[in-house]
Amino acid sequence: MxxxxxxxxxxxQRQSFMRLLGAHAPVIExxxxxxxxxxxxDLCQQNGYLHAGVLTSVADSACGYAALxxxxxxxxxxxxxxxxxxxxxxxxxxxxxxxRVVRSGRTLTVCQAxxxxxxxxxxxxxIALMQATMIVRPQVS
Amino acid sequence: MxxxxxxxxxxxQRQSFMRLLGAHAPVIExxxxxxxxxxxxDLCQQNGYLHAGVLTSVADSACGYAALxxxxxxxxxxxxxxxxxxxxxxxxxxxxxxxRVVRSGRTLTVCQAxxxxxxxxxxxxxIALMQATMIVRPQVS
Amino acid sequence: MxxxxxxxxxxxQRQSFMRLLGAHAPVIExxxxxxxxxxxxDLCQQNGYLHAGVLTSVADSACGYAALxxxxxxxxxxxxxxxxxxxxxxxxxxxxxxxRVVRSGRTLTVCQAxxxxxxxxxxxxxIALMQATMIVRPQVS
Amino acid sequence: MxxxxxxxxxxxQRQSFMRLLGAHAPVIExxxxxxxxxxxxDLCQQNGYLHAGVLTSVADSACGYAALxxxxxxxxxxxxxxxxxxxxxxxxxxxxxxxRVVRSGRTLTVCQAxxxxxxxxxxxxxIALMQATMIVRPQVS
Numbered sequence: 419m420x421x422x423x424x425x426x427x428x429x430x431q432r433q434s435f436m437r438l439l440g441a442h443a444p445v446i447e448x449x450x451x452x453x454x455x456x457x458x459x460d461l462c463q464q465n466g467y468l469h470a471g472v473l474t475s476v477a478d479s480a481c482g483y484a485a486l487x488x489x490x491x492x493x494x495x496x497x498x499x500x501x502x503x504x505x506x507x508x509x510x511x512x513x514x515x516x517x518r519v520v521r522s523g524r525t526l527t528v529c530q531a532x533x534x535x536x537x538x539x540x541x542x543x544x545i546a547l548m549q550a551t552m553i554v555r556p557q558v559s
Numbered sequence: 560m561x562x563x564x565x566x567x568x569x570x571x572q573r574q575s576f577m578r579l580l581g582a583h584a585p586v587i588e589x590x591x592x593x594x595x596x597x598x599x600x601d602l603c604q605q606n607g608y609l610h611a612g613v614l615t616s617v618a619d620s621a622c623g624y625a626a627l628x629x630x631x632x633x634x635x636x637x638x639x640x641x642x643x644x645x646x647x648x649x650x651x652x653x654x655x656x657x658x659r660v661v662r663s664g665r666t667l668t669v670c671q672a673x674x675x676x677x678x679x680x681x682x683x684x685x686i687a688l689m690q691a692t693m694i695v696r697p698q699v700s
Numbered sequence: 701m702x703x704x705x706x707x708x709x710x711x712x713q714r715q716s717f718m719r720l721l722g723a724h725a726p727v728i729e730x731x732x733x734x735x736x737x738x739x740x741x742d743l744c745q746q747n748g749y750l751h752a753g754v755l756t757s758v759a760d761s762a763c764g765y766a767a768l769x770x771x772x773x774x775x776x777x778x779x780x781x782x783x784x785x786x787x788x789x790x791x792x793x794x795x796x797x798x799x800r801v802v803r804s805g806r807t808l809t810v811c812q813a814x815x816x817x818x819x820x821x822x823x824x825x826x827i828a829l830m831q832a833t834m835i836v837r838p839q840v841s
Numbered sequence: 842m843x844x845x846x847x848x849x850x851x852x853x854q855r856q857s858f859m860r861l862l863g864a865h866a867p868v869i870e871x872x873x874x875x876x877x878x879x880x881x882x883d884l885c886q887q888n889g890y891l892h893a894g895v896l897t898s899v900a901d902s903a904c905g906y907a908a909l910x911x912x913x914x915x916x917x918x919x920x921x922x923x924x925x926x927x928x929x930x931x932x933x934x935x936x937x938x939x940x941r942v943v944r945s946g947r948t949l950t951v952c953q954a955x956x957x958x959x960x961x962x963x964x965x966x967x968i969a970l971m972q973a974t975m976i977v978r979p980q981v982s
Contacts, residue, residue, distance in 0.1 A: 435610035471616020717892035753898020
C-alpha cells in the first residue's frame with residue numbers, strides 16, 4: 419500500500435520551513451507533486467529576485483514528496499543530493515515547483531522538477547530545473 | 560581593483576532572505592566566505608532537522624560572495640547552477656557554510672562549500688557539500 | 701545565421717573519442733541532437749555493463765552539439781559542467797543519447813539528455829539522465 | 842573485513858573500458874584511489890583536448906574504487922550519480938584522477954575527485970572536479 423496524499427500533506431505540514439516560506443501543495447498525486455509559493459519581499463537576493471535557495475527549497479520538497487507518494491505506507495523520505503540549473507531571474511507573482519518521479523527503485527528514487535515563475539498578464543517562465551535523488555527510510559515515529 | 564569585503568557585506572545585507580534566516584558572515588576574505596546560521600525551529604523539515612533548502616541557501620550565498628570577492632569592483636554575481644550532496648541530518652546549534660573559490664575565470668567562477676553542524680560539547684559534523692558555478696554581471700545600479 | 705547541421709557533423713567527426721567509441725549522430729536538428737552507440741565488449745565496467753563514463757561521454761557530446769545548433773555560425777562549444785543520474789545498468793544492443801536545449805542564452809546554454817538502452821525484442825529502458833551547461837566560444841581556427 | 846587493494850585492482854582490471862583508455866591505478870589505499878591516463882590522440886574532442894567524457898570516466902572509476910576500499914569484502918559498487926565541473930581544457934601528457942571518500946555510509950558513499958593535467962616542465966593544472974554518490978551491492982558472482 420502506497421503513501422496516500424493525506425499523509426504526504428501531513429508530512430509537508432510538519433515542514434516548518436515550508437510554512438515560513440508560505441508554500442502549499444495544490445497537487446499531490448502518485449509520482450507528481452506541485453508546490454507553490456507567492457512572491458514575498460523577504461525571500462530575495464541582493465537584486466530583489468527570489469533567492470535561488472528559496473527556489474531550491476520548494477523544488478527539493480516537491481521532489482521528496484513526489485518520491486514519497488510511490489513509497490510504502492509509513493515510509494519517510496530524505497534528500498540524498500540534488501542539482502539545480504538556474505535559467506532566469508526569480509521574478510514573478512507566484513513560483514511553482516512541479517516535480518515528477520523519473521525512476522522509483524527499492525532504495526533510491528530519482529526525480530526531476532521544473533520551477534516556473536507566473537506573473538499576471540505574462541507567459542509563464544521556466545526559471546530552474548532540478549535533478550534529485552531521494553532515499554526511503556522507515557518512518558521516524 | 561577587486562570587490563572589497565565591505566561591499567560584499569553590503570550586498571549580503573541586501574539579501575532579505577539571509578536576514579529572514581538569521582544568517583551572518585563572520586568571514587569575508589579574498590576567495591573565501593563563511594556564512595553562519597543558528598538553528599531555529601521554523602527552518603526545519605518533517606523530522607525537526609534543518610531543511611536541506613536552508614543549508615543550500617546559505618551555501619549558495621557563501622559561494623556567490625566568495626566568487627564576488629575576486630571579481631572587479633562594481634560586479635554583481637548570479638548563480639548558474641549548484642549541486643549539493645547531503646551527508647548527515649541537519650542537527651546542531653549552529654550551521655556554518657564555508658565556501659572557497661576553486662577557479663576564477665573571466666566569466667565563470669567555480670566554488671566549493673562545506674556545511675558543518677556545530678553543537679555544544681560535540682565534534683563538528685560535515686553535513687553537506689556544494690559544488691557551484693557563478694557568473695559575473697555588471698552591477699545592477 | 702545559426703550553425704548548420706553539416707558543420708555540427710564536421711565538428712563531431714573531429715571528436716576522435718566519438719570515433720573510438722563507434723558513436724554516430726542519426727539526428728541533428730535545431731536544439732536537438734541524438735547520438736547512438738552500439739554495445740561493445742571493450743566499453744564496459746566490471747560486470748559487463750556499459751561503463752557510466754561511456755554513457756556520459758555520448759550524452760555530453762549530444763548536449764554540446766544540441767547547444768551548437770542554436771549558436772551563431774563559427775561558434776565553438778565547451779562543456780562547463782554536467783550532472784548524470786544513472787537509472788539502470790548499461791545493458792542493451794544500442795545506446796541512444798537524446799539531447800535537447802532547455803535554455804539558450806547569449807553565453808550559456810542549458811541542456812538535458814536522456815540515455816536509452818535499446819535491445820531486440822524488449823522495451824527501451826531509460827538508463828541515464830544528464831543536466832548540463834555549455835558555453836559558447838569563438839571558433840578555434 | 843574491508844575490500845583489500847588486490848581485489849580493487851582485480852575489479853578495475855575487469856573494466857574493459859579502463860583498459861581501452863590505457864588507464865591504470867598507481868594508488869589504491871583505504872578511501873583513496875588515483876587513476877592515471879596518458880594522453881592519446883584518439884581520446885579527444887573537436888579541438889584536440891581530452892574529451893570531457895574521458896576525464897569523467899577515470900574520475901568515476903576512481904570514485905567507485907575509493908568507495909569500494911571501505912566496503913565489506915565481497916561488495917560491488919555502482920555509480921548512483923556524479924557531477925563534474927570542467928575547469929580548464931584537457932591538455933597535458935598525463936591525466937590523474939585523485940578520488941577520496943568524503944562520507945562512507947551503510948548504503949551510500951559520497952566521494953570527491955580532482956582531475957589534474959600533468960605536462961613536462963609545467964605546473965600541474967586542475968582541470969575537473971567531481972562530486973559523486975556510489976551504492977554498495979552484494980557482489981555479482
